[in-house]
Amino acid sequence: MVPCDNALVTTFELELYRRMLLTRGLEERGSALFKQGKLPGSFYTGRGNEAASVGVASAMGPEDVAAPLHRNMGVHVSRGAEPWRLLCQYMGRDGGATRGRDSNLRSQDLDRGLIAGVSHLPGILPTITGIALAFRIRSEARVAVGWFGDGSSARGDVHECMNLAAVRRLPIVFIVDNNQFAYSTPADLNYACAHLADRAASYGFEGSVVDGTDVLAVHAAASAAIEKARAGGGPTLLELVTLRMDGHAIHDDASYVPRDLLAAWEQSDPIARCERWLRGEGGIADEEIDAVAQEVARVVDEAVALADASPWPDPATVTDGVYAV
Numbered sequence: 001m002v003p004c005d006n007a008l009v010t011t012f013e014l015e016l017y018r019r020m021l022l023t024r025g026l027e028e029r030g031s032a033l034f035k036q037g038k039l040p041g042s043f044y045t046g047r048g049n050e051a052a053s054v055g056v057a058s059a060m061g062p063e064d065v066a067a068p069l070h071r072n073m074g075v076h077v078s079r080g081a082e083p084w085r086l087l088c089q090y091m092g093r094d095g096g097a098t099r100g101r102d103s104n105l106r107s108q109d110l111d112r113g114l115i116a117g118v119s120h121l122p123g124i125l126p127t128i129t130g131i132a133l134a135f136r137i138r139s140e141a142r143v144a145v146g147w148f149g150d151g152s153s154a155r156g157d158v159h160e161c162m163n164l165a166a167v168r169r170l171p172i173v174f175i176v177d178n179n180q181f182a183y184s185t186p187a188d189l190n191y192a193c194a195h196l197a198d199r200a201a202s203y204g205f206e207g208s209v210v211d212g213t214d215v216l217a218v219h220a221a222a223s224a225a226i227e228k229a230r231a232g233g234g235p236t237l238l239e240l241v242t243l244r245m246d247g248h249a250i251h252d253d254a255s256y257v258p259r260d261l262l263a264a265w266e267q268s269d270p271i272a273r274c275e276r277w278l279r280g281e282g283g284i285a286d287e288e289i290d291a292v293a294q295e296v297a298r299v300v301d302e303a304v305a306l307a308d309a310s311p312w313p314d315p316a317t318v319t320d321g322v323y324a325v
């Protein structure tokens with residue numbers, strides 16, 4: 001597991017819980033900042049996806065590289081991104097990864113092995129597949145992890161990446177976050193096979209379906225796939241099944257998602273589920289769990305204050321980093 005800034009926790013499962021709680025805390029405050037007019041553009045959350053993001057990212061090694069998307073704040077948090085800088089990025093402040101030039105989770109941080117997404121739809125998947133090819137050519141024992149959604153799975157570039165990865169036996173793990181909706185398009189209008197993971201067999205590698213609300217199950221499946229890739233066993237496709245618990249973005253009330261479906265998946269809330277496990281089977285004392293929640297609340301408050309105090313970018317720097325006009 002990659003060490004994470006602000007980590008106070010030594011118990012592995014409690015640390016997974018802390019990462020999920022921090023992810024949700026930052027996203028809830030991001031929604032509030034949007035409503036206060038402090039966060040321009042739009043705001044996307046990964047509510048319901050915390051276990052999927054944190055479970056995979058926490059199985060990666062420090063030298064591995066991730067190309068997460070807009071629902072995967074938990075990947076950034078797990079790779080040690082500083083919470084206040086994540087908020088600065090959304091708020092267009094100078095402290096963000098792109099120093100006000102872009103927003104959302106398009107935060108590149110090569111020191112933490114994080115490649116910025118260029119679009120929600122997986123324009124970044126060919127890049128992360130190319131990174132896996134580079135690892136293979138250089139004989140590096142590193143693994144690339146690339147994300148796409150159920151909607152994006154219908155695109156040609158996903159097919160090309162999986163085929164190339166298969167024939168070159170690349171050290172890559174493909175994660176399809178199947179949250180059952182692509183904007184307002186339900187899964188049954190996106191694909192007609194039983195499971196997206198079934199497609200892996202047609203490319204010549206393994207695929208499996210995992211309950212994306214169970215952080216321990218996700219972590220176990222991701223660890224096995226990552227270590228297999230590292231050992232030369234080639235790619236794996238993991239389909240992590242969740243439900244998108246918010247609208248596509250903050251402007252969308254998701255009125256097209258059946259209420260009973262949402263109510264059923266609310267029972268599988270990944271954070272509540274992990275907390276029940278910690279208090280029960282995990283045998284973690286209530287005080288220890290409560291202390292983590294208090295610490296996360298403090299870190300989120302501090303992140304909001306620091307981001308709000310971060311200056312706007314200096315207009316004189318607007319062409320910095322622009323190589324052709």
Ligand SMILES: Cc1ncc(C[n+]2csc(CCOP(=O)(O)OP(=O)(O)O)c2C)c(N)n1
Nearest residue numbers: 071119120121149150151152179181182183
């Ligand atoms: C090339 C391109 N086409 C369309 C869009 C608009 N768009 C952004 S996200 C999205 C839906 C993506 O659905 P999915 O892959 O299932 O991911 P989810 O948002 O559900 O996590 C669409 C149509 C885009 N960003 N890029």
